[in-house]
Amino acid sequence: MELRERNKGGTLKEKLQNHYHKRNFQTDEKDASRYGQMFFWGMVVSLFFEGQFFLVPMLYWGDTWAMILASVLVWFTLFECTINWMGTYFGQNNYVTSEIKEEKFPGQEETPPGWINCPKCQVDAPPRSHHCRLCNRCVLKRDHHCFFTNSCVGFYNQRFFVMFCIYMVWGNLFALFLQLTYTTQSIPVFSWDGLAYIPMVGLVYFFMGYVSLGQLFLIVHICFCFMCFCGGVFFLCWQIILAAAGMTSYEAWKGIPWYRRTSLENVRSVFGSIWKIPFQLLFPFRVDQDGNGVEWTVRSKTVKYQ
């Protein structure tokens, strides 16, 4: 009521202030997360069709074995990207529920020591879990909210996210190889024509009739692939450092140094047994990680919050 009254009159400044006060930035972020998800699938689907039905036949027609190998790699990349995306997206058991506390502390009303009572979702959350305002839930060992999978990365799905990053890097590298092998046949990189690989110049060249619409599409795709490749390398390196150091992005960002074990133990807490990692690279089967995401050994003193 009060808001409506204020809306009626007021100076332009007041109206603007009112507008920004009402604007829901959380909704904006949720939309960004949905667009990130759409961007990922747009890239995967377009790269798959471009690779399988255009670039591979154009490049390897007549060479049966090269064509089979390239096709197998395209399908393999599609499978791994999809399955690891789903592993990250469906990491629903990351969410903190009241059952977790009930299981550890049956019948206890007050918040256990070391735990926090989340003011947003009203549950007692174990150490290292944090509230995500986009998921609107507390997440076990929350690392960050991934905009490309539209989900939170936490205790149970971090290993899928690392594999997802590995296939982001591989997939974009493979796509760039196919795309550039094809386009450099007609547009060499190290020449004046090579300026076309800068999208704005490519657009000008298109209007001047130097490059075709198909070539322009490939140039734009190459730029997106290159950006995704760089992003993938960054996230992959960062996640490997975090997994070995036994930290989350949040803890690294805030400088919280209270959780320390050996690198091997830290990696086992993310991936389970070390010897299973190569198999996880190929197929995301169930693994028994060290720990349960609820109890954490603090420094080397083996003090448990229970």
Ligand SMILES: [Zn+2]
């Ligand atoms: Zn919460």
Ligand SMILES: [Zn+2]
């Ligand atoms: Zn989230």
